[in-house]
Amino acid sequence: MSTDTMTPRERWLALVRREKPDRVPMYYRATTEATAKLKAHLSIHDTVALMQRLHVDATVGVEPRYAGPSPKPGTDMYGRRFRDVQYDGGSYRECIHHPLALFDSVAAIEKEYIWPTADWFDYSVIPAQVEGVEDRVISGGGSEPFLIYKDLRGEAQAFMDLVEHPDIVHYCVGKLYDFCYENTRRIYETIPGKVMVTSVAEDMGAQDRLLYSMAHLEEFFFPYLQRMIDLVKSAGAYVDTHSDGAIREILPRLIEMGVDIINPVQWRCVGMEREGLKRDFGAQLVFEGAMDNQYTIPFGSVAEVQQEVRNNIRILGADGGFILTPCHNIQVVGPAENVVAMYDTGYEEGWM
Numbered sequence: 001m002s003t004d005t006m007t008p009r010e011r012w013l014a015l016v017r018r019e020k021p022d023r024v025p026m027y028y029r030a031t032t033e034a035t036a037k038l039k040a041h042l043s044i045h046d047t048v049a050l051m052q053r054l055h056v057d058a059t060v061g062v063e064p065r066y067a068g069p070s071p072k073p074g075t076d077m078y079g080r081r082f083r084d085v086q087y088d089g090g091s092y093r094e095c096i097h098h099p100l101a102l103f104d105s106v107a108a109i110e111k112e113y114i115w116p117t118a119d120w121f122d123y124s125v126i127p128a129q130v131e132g133v134e135d136r137v138i139s140g141g142g143s144e145p146f147l148i149y150k151d152l153r154g155e156a157q158a159f160m161d162l163v164e165h166p167d168i169v170h171y172c173v174g175k176l177y178d179f180c181y182e183n184t185r186r187i188y189e190t191i192p193g194k195v196m197v198t199s200v201a202e203d204m205g206a207q208d209r210l211l212y213s214m215a216h217l218e219e220f221f222f223p224y225l226q227r228m229i230d231l232v233k234s235a236g237a238y239v240d241t242h243s244d245g246a247i248r249e250i251l252p253r254l255i256e257m258g259v260d261i262i263n264p265v266q267w268r269c270v271g272m273e274r275e276g277l278k279r280d281f282g283a284q285l286v287f288e289g290a291m292d293n294q295y296t297i298p299f300g301s302v303a304e305v306q307q308e309v310r311n312n313i314r315i316l317g318a319d320g321g322f323i324l325t326p327c328h329n330i331q332v333v334g335p336a337e338n339v340v341a342m343y344d345t346g347y348e349e350g351w352m
Contacts, residue, residue: 002351007135008057012196015320016238016260016286024313024350025323026343027288028056030330033090034339041336054343062129062140062187062195068120075099077116080151089332098154106171115175118182126190140191141184142199143228144242145176146221162216169220177224181231188235197240197261198232200225205245208270217250222257229258240288244328246270248277255284264289264327265316274315287316288323291342297326298334302341309345317350324350 005022006014014021028051030038035047044050051058068077075081079099084091103109130138149172150158161169188195202221204211212221225241232239240261241254248271251262265287267274277287290312291297296304309324316322324346330339 004055008059009135009137009196011057012137012323015323018320020320020352023352024317024346025057026055026346026350027059027323027325028054028330029326029328030339031090031332033332034330034334037089037332038330038336038339042340054340055347056343057137058133058135059137059139060130060133062126062138062191064121064123064183064187065125066120067122068116077120078148078152079113087333095151098152098157100152100172101154101157103168104165106167109168109171116179118179118186121183121186123186123190126187130191130194137196138191138194139197139199139240140187140195141180141232142201143177143180143184143224144199144201144203145173145180145224146202148176149173162212162220166219173220173224177227181228184228184231188231188237193236195235195237197238198228198235199240199242200228200232200259201242203245204243204250205247205266205269207245209246210249211245214249217253222253226257233258246272248272251277251281251285255281259285261286261288261323264325266292266294266327268292268294274312278316278318278321282316282318282321286321286323289325289327290316290322291324291326293326293328293330297338297342298331300338302337305338305341306345309342310349313346313349320352 008025011021011023011025015025039045039050042050042053044053066077071077071079075097080095081097082093083096085094100109100113149169152172153161184198202225204217204221210217229239238260239258240263241259242263244264245266246269254262262285265277266272267290274290291308296308312322312324
């Protein structure tokens with residue numbers, strides 16, 4: 001078997017620069033419970049050792065330390081409250097209190113609500129986070145404000161606001177983006193030139209179509225995304241845009257805005273066939289993900305997982321431009337054998 005000749009940083013940089021890496025990079029995404037299950041399966045107790053066993057390319061995410069006013073008990077800095085929702089083997093945190101749900105005007109929100117600011121954070125802790133990790137991909141900053149907006153207003157109301165209260169949407173999303181922009185800018189300023197990639201995300205796709213009309217995307221999403229993308233580009237970093245679902249229709253628009261990497265490539269969704277994506281957009285986009293977490297990883301056989309890895313490398317990885325990782329967090333409901341098969345096959349088959 002071949003052995004690595006590049007560090008994770010060198011491998012990733014070669015890929016995004018359209019040079020030839022030694023092999024396909026691989027990332028890891030999983031719930032805490034799934035990781036514990038995988039450790040038990042492999043008799044590995046240390047997370048670093050687990051990543052080494054799976055040949056995962058190590059990354060480092062940098063972030064400031066919260067130093068702002070103490071939130072009310074049980075809430076976060078946005079005033080949201082959460083509860084753990086149990087499922088078979090684990091739990092997910094769900095927002096159960098939407099602090100802006102009852103407001104019906106911008107004026108009322110302006111009067112009553114305090115928006116978080118980058119001044120609430122201590123950025124002096126960031127330089128220490130990148131010491132001794134020069135061989136890794138460093139990520140930092142980013143945005144996904146409409147996800148927070150849905151928590152602030154409640155999901156149903158947030159969607160209705162696009163029609164009934166566009167002024168509230170623009171005001172709130174603008175405030176959320178202002179924070180994301182300034183937080184990202186200060187991270188760049190604190191460690192100039194060291195952040196390599198920044199996530200500029202919004203979930204814009206459902207299983208079979210876009211979640212929003214093109215008119216709403218052009219009004220409420222793309223201008224804010226463009227502002228963040230321009231900031232990332234000005235810092236010399238790469239833009240990784242996360243959007244689940246059937247988003248083929250907007251890929252030309254995202255490319256036009258300057259997106260470099262698209263995640264997570266849910267190829268089972270309508271219009272997201274891998275051959276077409278690679279043919280039509282492979283020269284402009286790096287594809288990150290494509291390991292199906294709706295069927296293959298949790299419910300497929302080991303052989304199906306192995307074949308999907310080979311197909312992804314053959315199709316999306318042709319001439320480079322592919323990072324292998326699950327389309328979503330690996331779940332505890334799936335067999336650990338499938339996870340091991342995914343990474344082992346990626347390492348065995350991904351050499352360039």
